Amino acid sequence: xxxxxxxxxxxxxxxxxxxLFWLFPIGWSIYLSLTDYQLFRDPSFxxxxxxxxxxxxxxxxxxxxxxxxxxxxxxxxTTVIALALALLLQHPFxxxxxxxxxxxLPWLTSIVVVALIFTNLFARGGYLATLAxxxxxTPPEYGFLFDDRTALxxxxxxxxxxxxxxxxxxxxxxxxAIPRELYDAATVQxxxxxxxxxxxxxxxxxPVLGYILVINTIKSFQVFTEIFVMTKGKFDTATIxxxxxxxxxxxxxxxGYASAAAYLLFLIIGLVSLLPFLAFAxxxxxxx
Amino acid sequence: MKSMLVSIAxxxxxxxxxxxxxxxxxxxxxxxTDSDIxxxxxxxxxxxxxxxxxxxxxxxxxxxxxxxxxxxxxxxxSGRGPDVVELGSDWLAQFADTDQLLPISELVGxxxxxxxxxxxxxxxDELYAWPWILGSRVMFVNVNLLQQAYPDAEAPNPAxxxxxxxxxxxxxxxGDEIYGWGSNTAEKHRLYKKFLPFLWGNAGRILSxxxxxxxxxxxxxxxxxxxxxxxxYRQLHDSVGYVDTQRGIEDAFMAGxxxxxxxGDWMIKRINLNPPPFLVGTMFVPGGRVPGISFxxxxxxxxxxxxxxxxxxxxxxxxxxxxxxxxxxxKAAFISVPSSLAAVTDSFFVSQPMMRTMNGxxxxxxxxxxxxxxxxIEAAIERAVEEALxxxxxxxxxxxxxxxxxxSLIADD
Amino acid sequence: xVTTLFRYGxxxxxxxxxIFPMLWMLRVALLPKGLPLTAETLLSVTVTGxxxxxxxxxxxxxxxxxxxxxxxxxxxxxxxxxxxxxxxALSRYRLIENRFILFTVLAVLFVPVHIVIIPxxxxxxxxxxxxxxxxxxxxxxxxxxxxxLVKQYLDGIPTAMEEAAxxxxxxxxxxxFQIVMPMARPALVVLAIQxxxxxxNSFLFPFILTSRSxxxxxxxxxxxxxxxxxxxxxxxxxxxTLAVVPVLVVFVILQRHIVxxxxxxxxxx
Numbered sequence: 001x002x003x004x005x006x007x008x009x010x011x012x013x014x015x016x017x018x019x020l021f022w023l024f025p026i027g028w029s030i031y032l033s034l035t036d037y038q039l040f041r042d043p044s045f046x047x048x049x050x051x052x053x054x055x056x057x058x059x060x061x062x063x064x065x066x067x068x069x070x071x072x073x074x075x076x077x078t079t080v081i082a083l084a085l086a087l088l089l090q091h092p093f094x095x096x097x098x099x100x101x102x103x104x105l106p107w108l109t110s111i112v113v114v115a116l117i118f119t120n121l122f123a124r125g126g127y128l129a130t131l132a133x134x135x136x137x138t139p140p141e142y143g144f145l146f147d148d149r150t151a152l153x154x155x156x157x158x159x160x161x162x163x164x165x166x167x168x169x170x171x172x173x174x175x176x177a178i179p180r181e182l183y184d185a186a187t188v189q190x191x192x193x194x195x196x197x198x199x200x201x202x203x204x205x206x207p208v209l210g211y212i213l214v215i216n217t218i219k220s221f222q223v224f225t226e227i228f229v230m231t232k233g234k235f236d237t238a239t240i241x242x243x244x245x246x247x248x249x250x251x252x253x254x255x256g257y258a259s260a261a262a263y264l265l266f267l268i269i270g271l272v273s274l275l276p277f278l279a280f281a282x283x284x285x286x287x288x
Numbered sequence: 289m290k291s292m293l294v295s296i297a298x299x300x301x302x303x304x305x306x307x308x309x310x311x312x313x314x315x316x317x318x319x320x321t322d323s324d325i326x327x328x329x330x331x332x333x334x335x336x337x338x339x340x341x342x343x344x345x346x347x348x349x350x351x352x353x354x355x356x357x358x359x360x361x362x363x364x365x366s367g368r369g370p371d372v373v374e375l376g377s378d379w380l381a382q383f384a385d386t387d388q389l390l391p392i393s394e395l396v397g398x399x400x401x402x403x404x405x406x407x408x409x410x411x412x413d414e415l416y417a418w419p420w421i422l423g424s425r426v427m428f429v430n431v432n433l434l435q436q437a438y439p440d441a442e443a444p445n446p447a448x449x450x451x452x453x454x455x456x457x458x459x460x461x462x463g464d465e466i467y468g469w470g471s472n473t474a475e476k477h478r479l480y481k482k483f484l485p486f487l488w489g490n491a492g493r494i495l496s497x498x499x500x501x502x503x504x505x506x507x508x509x510x511x512x513x514x515x516x517x518x519x520x521y522r523q524l525h526d527s528v529g530y531v532d533t534q535r536g537i538e539d540a541f542m543a544g545x546x547x548x549x550x551x552g553d554w555m556i557k558r559i560n561l562n563p564p565p566f567l568v569g570t571m572f573v574p575g576g577r578v579p580g581i582s583f584x585x586x587x588x589x590x591x592x593x594x595x596x597x598x599x600x601x602x603x604x605x606x607x608x609x610x611x612x613x614x615x616x617x618x619k620a621a622f623i624s625v626p627s628s629l630a631a632v633t634d635s636f637f638v639s640q641p642m643m644r645t646m647n648g649x650x651x652x653x654x655x656x657x658x659x660x661x662x663x664x665i666e667a668a669i670e671r672a673v674e675e676a677l678x679x680x681x682x683x684x685x686x687x688x689x690x691x692x693x694x695x696s697l698i699a700d701d
Numbered sequence: 702x703v704t705t706l707f708r709y710g711x712x713x714x715x716x717x718x719x720i721f722p723m724l725w726m727l728r729v730a731l732l733p734k735g736l737p738l739t740a741e742t743l744l745s746v747t748v749t750g751x752x753x754x755x756x757x758x759x760x761x762x763x764x765x766x767x768x769x770x771x772x773x774x775x776x777x778x779x780x781x782x783x784x785x786x787x788x789x790a791l792s793r794y795r796l797i798e799n800r801f802i803l804f805t806v807l808a809v810l811f812v813p814v815h816i817v818i819i820p821x822x823x824x825x826x827x828x829x830x831x832x833x834x835x836x837x838x839x840x841x842x843x844x845x846x847x848x849x850l851v852k853q854y855l856d857g858i859p860t861a862m863e864e865a866a867x868x869x870x871x872x873x874x875x876x877x878f879q880i881v882m883p884m885a886r887p888a889l890v891v892l893a894i895q896x897x898x899x900x901x902n903s904f905l906f907p908f909i910l911t912s913r914s915x916x917x918x919x920x921x922x923x924x925x926x927x928x929x930x931x932x933x934x935x936x937x938x939x940x941x942t943l944a945v946v947p948v949l950v951v952f953v954i955l956q957r958h959i960v961x962x963x964x965x966x967x968x969x970x
Contacts, residue, residue, distance in 0.1 A: 003794055006873060010790035011802055013783035013843045021840040022809050024824060025817035039365040040386035088712060095709075101953050102716045105723055108948050110902040110920050113941040116932070117722045120738060124532050127725070130740070142531050146473045161719065169894065170850070173887035173959050177857050204857060211853035215846060218810050228354070232476035241813045248815055249358040251663040253382065255365075255819075262816040269811045315912075322928030323761060323936070349912040352924040359909055366823040535932075539737035562735030 033260040039253035050260035060261060063243040066236060070156055071220040071272075078160050078167055079212060085164065086171030087201075100172075104165035111162070115229035118158045119145065122230075151235035155226050163219075167212050174208030175201070214273045221269045240265050311342070312600050315370035317349045317363075319356055319587070320621065326350070328620035336607045344600045364388050364592070371595040372604055375417060375588045377408040377655065378662055383590070384411040385660040390591040390598060391416060403609065403627045404650065409588050411658050417588035418605050419627040421618070425485065425550050425583045426642075426649050427574075428559075431567035433459050433466065433547045449489070449520055452548075452574035459547030460528035468528030470537035470549035474674040478534050480666055482550055483521055483673045485582050488654055489575035490517035494665065494694070495657050505657075507694035509669060510687035513577060518676055518683050520576065525677055556642045557622035570645035572652070584653035586627070625650060661697045668693040723945075730939040738934055752939035762943060764915055765922035772837045772907070772918060773900040779842035780896045781889055787843065788851030788885075789877060793860070803852070806845040818909055825910050836910040837918070841900065847892045854888035855881070890958045901948055919944045 008015075033050060037043035054060045089100055106114060121128050122144040129139035140147035144154040178201065186196045202209075224241040231237045233246065240261060248258035320329055333346045349370065351359055357379060363369045364383065375383065383389050393415045400406055405419030427446070434443065437458040444451035456468030472479045487493075492513035495505045508514070530537060530546045541549045542564050549555075550573065559568050573580040589608060591601045607613060611630035618626050619636050624646040626632060637643045656662055672690035676683045729738065731748045756762050791803050821840070822831075830836040862884070866876050882889070904920040911917070917925070923940045926933070 004796060004798075007790045007794035007796055007799060010786045010794075010877075011799070014787045014802070014806065014845075014848060017840065017843040018805055018809070021821070021824065022817070025820035026809070026812055028820045029812070029816045038386075039361055040383075040388055085712075085715065088708060093705075093708075097953060097956070099712050099716055100956055101949060102720050104952060104956075105945070105949065106719055108898055108902075108952060109723070109726075109941065109945050110904070110923065112904060112920065112924065113726070113937070113944075114722070116937070117726055120934075121722060121725065124536060125740065127721075142473045143533075143536075146475075146533075161722075165719065166895070169956070169959070170891055173854065173891045174857070176887040176960060177854065207853040207856040211850055214807070215810075215849070218807075222813055224813075224815075234474055234476055241815065244813055245358075245815050249361050251667075252660070253361060253365075259816050262813050265813065266808075266811045270808070273807065317912075320928075321925035323759065323926065325928070347912070348914075350914055350917075350925055352908065352921075353927065354924065355905070355908055362819050362822050362909060365819055366826065368823070368826050539739060542737045543739055543741075558735060 029259045030263060032256045033263050035256045037254075037256035037259075039248075039255055043256060046256075050257050051264060053257070054261055054264060059238070060240075060243055062236070063233075063238045063240045066152055067221060067223070067239045069152060070159075070223055070239060071217065073153070073156050074159050074163075074220055075213070075216050078163055078216060079209075081160070082164050082167035082212075083171050085168045086175060087197075089168070090172060090175050100169075103168055106162045106164075107166040111225045112229055114158065114162055115226050118154075119230050122154050145231050146235060148235050151231055152237045155230060155237060159220075159223065159226060163216070167216065170208060170212055171205070174205050177208075178204045217273050218269055221265060221272070311345055312597050313345045313347055314372060314597060314600055314604055315347050315349065316372045316604070317351055317356075317360065317370040318374040319351050319353060320374075321350045321352065322621070325621040328617060332608070332613055332617060335613075336604060339607070340600075340603065344603065346604060367594060369592040369594065371592055371597055371601045373590055373592065374420070375590050377586045377588055377658075378666075380409060380417055380588055380590070381411050381658045381660045381662060384414075384416040388593055389416040390593045390595070392418070392591070395602060402611075402629055404629060405584070405586050405627050408584065408586055408655055408658065409590075417590035418609055420587045420589045420609060421614075421621075421623055422584065422586035422625040422627055422650070423552050423623075424585075424625060424646055424649050424653050425481070425552050425573065426645050427571045428541065428549050428551050428555055429569040429571060430459075430541065430544060430547050431569045433462060433544070433566070434569070436462055437547075446571055447574050447580060449486075449574050449576040453520070453524065456524060456528045456548055465545055467530035467540070467546045468548065469524050469530070470541060470546045471525040471529030471531045471677075472537065473531055473533055474670075474678060475533050476670070477666070479673055480670040481583055481585075483518065483669070484656070485550070485573045485580065486521045486576075487514055487517045488581035489573060489578060490514070490520070491577040492517050494669070495698070505698065507691045507698070509672075509694060510684065510691040514687055515684050517576065518673065518687060521673075522677055522681075522683065553622070553624040553643075553646055556624055556640070556646070559642070560622065568642075570642045572645065572649050579652060582649050582653045584650075584655040586625075659698070661694075664697050665694050668697075726938045727942055729934050730942045732935045734933055734935050736935075752935045753943065756936070756939055756943060761926075762919070762922055762940060765917045765919045766944075766947075768834075768916060769901050769919040771834060773897045775834070775838045776841050776844070776900045777893050777897045779838070780844050780847045781893055783843045784847035784851055784892055784896075785882060785885065785889060786877075787848045788855055789881060791848065791852045792855035793863075803849075806848050809845050814905060818905070822909055830910075832911050832913050832916060834916070837900075837907055837916075841906075844896055844899075847896055850892055850895070851885060851888045854885055858884055887959045890955055894952060894955055897951070898948060901944075 032043060034045060034047060035043035036046050036050075085103055089096055120126055123129070124141070124143040124146075126143065128144060132139040140150050144150045182200050182204075183196060186200060191199070222241050223239050224245065227233055227237050227239055227242045228245070233239075233242050244258045244261050244265075247254045247261065318329070320326055329348065333348065337345060357376070360369070360373060360375075369388065380389075391414045396415060396418075403419055405422045406415065408419055409415050409417040434455070437443070437455070444454045446452050446455055458468075459466065460468030472482050490513045492511055493508050496502065496508050498505050525531065530540050532540065534551075537546065537549050538551060538555060538558070540546045542558070542562075544564065544566055573582045575581065589605045591598055591605065595601055608617075609628060611628045614626040614628045614631040615634045615636060617623070618631070624637065624643040631637075632647055637647060656666070659665070668690040672686040675681070675686040680686060725743075728743055730752055731750065732742065733747060733749050733751065736742045736747075787806075791799050791806075825831040825836045830839065858881075862880055863876050866880050871880070902920055903918070904924060907916070907918040907921050908924070923937065923944065926937050926940050
């Protein structure tokens with residue numbers, strides 16, 4: 001069997017899934033993005049008019065801005081905290097399992113439930129408002145989720161809280177792949193902890209780090225459930241997927257328009273997830 | 289790999305086995321999922337199936353409040369909607385406008401007099417659904433606070449704007465932790481519902497009434513009456529309001545911190561199941577230029593136009609709307625306002641003062657216009673109220689902008 | 702000594718932050734129904750197991766629990782096998798078409814689900830998968846996130862062992878499952894955890910692609926508990942707590958296996 005056929009055979013589960021379940025829905029929605037389709041009505045082809053209209057739609061542009069704030073604000077914080085926790089929990093010590101489970105617990109909980117819990121914590125007179133007053137800050141009068149200045153950041157904070165444990169776990173797996181001998185050799189040569197981290201840990205974590213950045217980029221650009229449950233897009237928290245949801249399935253069922261927004265988002269995510277690829281392109285192994 | 293293909297084939301085979309029995313199966317999609325209500329619906333359906341001698345079977349699909357509308361839209365858009373569907377009254381126009389629902393005016397004929405709420409289901413002079421479970425809003429009053437505020441003197445008439453304001457003000461001065469009135473923050477789909485009764489009670493309207501001289505409707509949401517109403521609403525909010533989400537307001541009310549809140553019949557259920565340590569009274573919403581008018585909303589039962597079993601679906605809807613069935617359902621779900629007028633005479637509704645208020649308020653209710661543009665009109669109104677309370681605080685300007693937005697929306701049709 | 706104290710102090714602080722909302726959930730789950738969720742109520746000593754017991758009693762969550770287990774379990778097993786196969790091909794066979802296939806793996810993730818849900822619904826109905834476990838398992842048997850994860854992990858593992866085995870005349874099948882798979886163990890464990898819990902908690906697809914209440918998964922059943930007349934917090938939080946406890950146990954067991962599968966000899970080149 002040639003390498004090409006072997007490769008295809010191994011990839012067949014994915015190719016079959018793609019063909020059976022994803023190709024038609026994706027192709028259909030790409031087509032709809034070029035039509036004026038509203039649910040229950042016949043679509044007619046209008047070229048790229050939807051895309052052009054989106055670029056002038058202040059609701060869409062507002063959602064785009066909020067989404068970028070969300071992405072840029074959460075990913076670095078989540079990644080750094082997750083890596084730090086993974087490094088602290090890498091080697092066995094008494095209580096390690098407790099900490100691992102404790103940090104991972106938020107991710108085990110359904111996001112709807114998490115969002116409902118935080119709706120309470122963020123509420124007027126809730127725990128976080130009390131905590132803020134104790135620390136000398138003035139919490140927003142009607143709760144963190146009902147103020148233009150705090151709502152999006154409150155949701156971002158919750159998102160970091162929720163996803164840190166998950167990325168920590170992936171870092172932990174990545175750290176396991178680094179041969180212990182490399183550290184031993186470096187220690188013998190008198191390399192400092194920072195030196196070992198810079199020259200061994202980070203470079204060898206690169207594929208896993210790439211995974212984390214790409215996946216977190218995709219997930220963050222598509223943030224939806226938190227917004228839907230907590231603010232319904234009010235107080236400058238509408239994100240692109242929330243915009244798509246509202247357009248497609250609630251306000252006027254403008255499915256074609258929403259599809260166009262989805263494929264603009266597709267392009268944005270595609271370009272942004274290329275960034276880590278370009279950043280690492282000089283390295284020996286490509287990321288993708 | 290192979291097993292996956294086999295299972296796909298298997299599922300396809302299972303899915304297409306033709307039904308051999310002559311039994312008709314109706315698909316019914318509904319939202320009453322609460323653990324104390326759903327079993328009652330099941331038992332009612334069993335009664336229906338028995339009455340039909342087992343020739344009709346009803347399959348119930350549960351929908352959640354948050355995502356149910358999406359599922360209905362997805363199913364209808366794929367041409368696979370259920371036979372009978374429960375629709376919130378503010379969704380009806382969108383489905384009626386696109387011919388998804390069976391027009392029923394002819395079927396119903398003169399048969400409408402025993403039920404109320406038909407205007408919720410009428411779109412462009414045609415009925416598209418049966419009103420099933422209705423809902424209004426009334427004022428809930430902490431009577432202990434009221435008595436503290438007026439220990440010997442008679443309280444002013446709470447049915448007028450002036451009297452209402454005076455009472456909330458007096459209660460508000462009882463203590464630092466006591467508020468006169470529960471005022472909503474800018475919660476989506478909630479804030480506008482609180483403002484509209486004040487708008488209507490001041491003779492304001494959202495759209496003009498079509499007349500022979502001006503057959504096209506236009507927005508009048510920035511009329512003098514509307515500006516006055518919003519000004520009054522904001523005064524309550526600013527001077528005596530406990531500002532929180534609807535849930536937060538109701539919690540604060542139950543904790544004895546708020547004198548008066550505007551709420552619906554879920555509050556009656558809550559008070560009955562967990563009586564607070566004070567007396568709760570209910571009263572009609574206040575009015576300014578005209579006697580108070582409250583908000584009317586409700587659950588409608590509609591039949592899918594593509595249904596193959598419209599006769600059976602009709603039977604089922606008629607069954608659900610039968611007075612005795614409505615009484616049984618309302619008792620289980622603790623609902624105050626069934627659509628059947630015969631049902632309301634049952635002692636369950638008559639014996640409870642709060643339910644009596646709720647049904648009394650039904651004499652003076654109205655509802656937002658039934659139009660597919662409603663979600664956007666709602667957003668425009670809500671935005672104006674939000675800005676007037678929390679943002680620019682420019683009442684006339686925000687209402688004028690809402691009016692322009694609404695006019696441009698309805699001009700597109 | 703100082704570093705140990707510092708480490709425990711830091712971890713303890715983070716643990717408090719992560720666990721506090723979970724404790725809130727547990728606290729509310731143990732409250733009687735209908736109380737306002739004010740600070741006084743939450744700090745009071747009132748504790749009742751009534752909500753938890755009622756849920757356990759009513760069987761309302763038993764079936765959803767079983768369904769979530771079947772769906773989560775089925776999808777996980779499929780993903781460990783298929784995800785690994787695909788990832789291996791993408792990592793080791795640097796063919797031109799594999800670059801494109803990797804792109805499709807990611808591209809599917811770029812598309813927001815709300816936009817493909819109508820055709821997916823139609824597909825499920827037309828194929829007869831609607832209202833079967835198949836609708837909840839088959840489309841997700843090969844999760845693109847999983848492929849990408851394992852592929853990235855394999856990229857970081859030296860190929861020396863495989864090449865040595867190939868020189869020794871081992872079959873490709875043997876290399877794949879007896880040499881590479883054990884080395885990828887940490888990633889496969891993470892994959893299992895991730896896929897299992899994603900499906901355990903997924904709401905949208907189970908809600909849209911099934912109707913029958915005996916196919917409700919846990920998140921769908923929990924959403925139903927909320928009902929229409931406002932959320933019954935204690936009841937909902939009791940359900941959420943019940944949903945978390947068993948998976949936490951599963952996690953504690955699985956996370957032990959995130960240990961290196963690479964033996965010392967593997968990297969001595």
